[in-house]
Amino acid sequence: MSAQVTLPSDREVRVTRTFKAPRQLLWDAHTKPELVVKWMLGPPGWSMPVCEMDVREGGSYLWRWKSDEDGKQFGFHGTFTEVKEPAKLAHDEYYDAGDIGGSMPASDPALVTLDLSETGGVTTLVCTMRFASKEARDGAVATGMTDGMEMGYARLDDLFKQAA
Amino acid sequence: MNLDATFSALADPTRRAILARLVEGEASVMELAAPFALSQPAVSKHLRVLENAGLITKGRDGQRRPCKIEMAPLNAANDWIERYQQIWEQNYARLDDLLETLKQEKPRSKRKKK
Numbered sequence: 619m620s621a622q623v624t625l626p627s628d629r630e631v632r633v634t635r636t637f638k639a640p641r642q643l644l645w646d647a648h649t650k651p652e653l654v655v656k657w658m659l660g661p662p663g664w665s666m667p668v669c670e671m672d673v674r675e676g677g678s679y680l681w682r683w684k685s686d687e688d689g690k691q692f693g694f695h696g697t698f699t700e701v702k703e704p705a706k707l708a709h710d711e712y713y714d715a716g717d718i719g720g721s722m723p724a725s726d727p728a729l730v731t732l733d734l735s736e737t738g739g740v741t742t743l744v745c746t747m748r749f750a751s752k753e754a755r756d757g758a759v760a761t762g763m764t765d766g767m768e769m770g771y772a773r774l775d776d777l778f779k780q781a782a
Numbered sequence: 783m784n785l786d787a788t789f790s791a792l793a794d795p796t797r798r799a800i801l802a803r804l805v806e807g808e809a810s811v812m813e814l815a816a817p818f819a820l821s822q823p824a825v826s827k828h829l830r831v832l833e834n835a836g837l838i839t840k841g842r843d844g845q846r847r848p849c850k851i852e853m854a855p856l857n858a859a860n861d862w863i864e865r866y867q868q869i870w871e872q873n874y875a876r877l878d879d880l881l882e883t884l885k886q887e888k889p890r891s892k893r894k895k896k
Contacts, residue, residue: 621870623863633870639881646884647877653884657876660869745870 632746641736644743645704648732649673654681663687675701679709682716692716696727707732711747726750785862788855791835796820797828804838804851811847 621635637644647653651669659666660683668682675698682693693714700708710727726749733744791797800814815825829849832838836855841848 621867621874623867623870625863631866633867635870635874637874637878637881639885643881643884644877647880653880656880658873659876661872 626746630746630748632744634742634744637741637743638739639741640739641704641734641741644734644741645707648707649703659683667691668693673698673701673707675699677701682714690717692718699729700731705734785858787835788837788859791831791837791855792859794828794831796825797832800825800828800832800849801837801851801856804849808841808848808850811849814849 619636621633624632624634626632647657649671651671654671655666655669658681663686664683665686666681667684668680670681671677671679673679677698678695679698680693680695682691684691693716694711695714696710696712698707698709700706708729708731710729712727728750729748731746731748733746735742792801796818799817803809803814803817811822811826811829814829815822818825829838829840833840836852838849838851841850
């Protein structure tokens with residue numbers, strides 16, 4: 619199954635994907651820095667030079683990505699708000715524009731919730747990103763995506779809520 | 783191309799239904815209004831939103847004024863969602879590989895004998 623993107627509301631983006639692996643391994647892959655840097659890289663051509671994570675409620679994290687091509691960097695940082703191993707992990711996300719730029723206001727963090735459920739060795743991952751404002755979703759969604767992405771996306775209003 | 787205007791225009795079920803009808807072919811304002819329990823001015827208002835977003839063009843064929851769908855903004859919106867999906871699919875493909883490695887490191891074995 620490839621990743622399915624849905625837009626459950628006008629300020630949320632949701633990605634759903636299944637994996638042939640026990641839920642605990644998905645949890646580990648999302649919470650151990652030495653594992654996170656192996657996969658959470660976005661499109662090809664990026665590395666993750668900084669990945670610090672204190673995975674507990676109230677603990678903080680710091681992520682930075684660097685372009686292989688021109689060395690430009692950007693990142694996210696924030697705090698874990700819910701840590702319920704191995705089923706649920708939630709954190710807020712403050713965007714750090716670094717050298718890339720972008721328009722997410724520093725005072726409007728996104729909230730990211732990861733839900734993991736397992737049946738018979740297959741784990742379903744649901745990752746929902748909720749933005750404080752539609753404008754914040756513009757900037758946040760555009761980061762990490764290299765060239766060609768239009769910055770003009772903003773309001774969905776009830777589009778996908780009604781279409782679903 | 784303005785994704786903002788496109789998504790806003792698509793955010794209404796009547797407008798989506800109008801576009802679905804126009805995918806089948808051109809239609810006049812009257813023909814488009816027929817299926818809805820809405821006044822013609824109300825439908826015309828929706829058509830203006832669609833036209834401003836570049837999703838339809840209106841001909842000037844005398845009284846008929848046929849409306850025609852324009853696919854470019856819809857394709858742009860679809861491209862956006864596809865690119866977002868591709869980013870995450872790339873991440874998760876790497877994650878698949880990592881999980882295979884992790885599964886091999888921690889085989890589900892029977893309890894070790896003491």
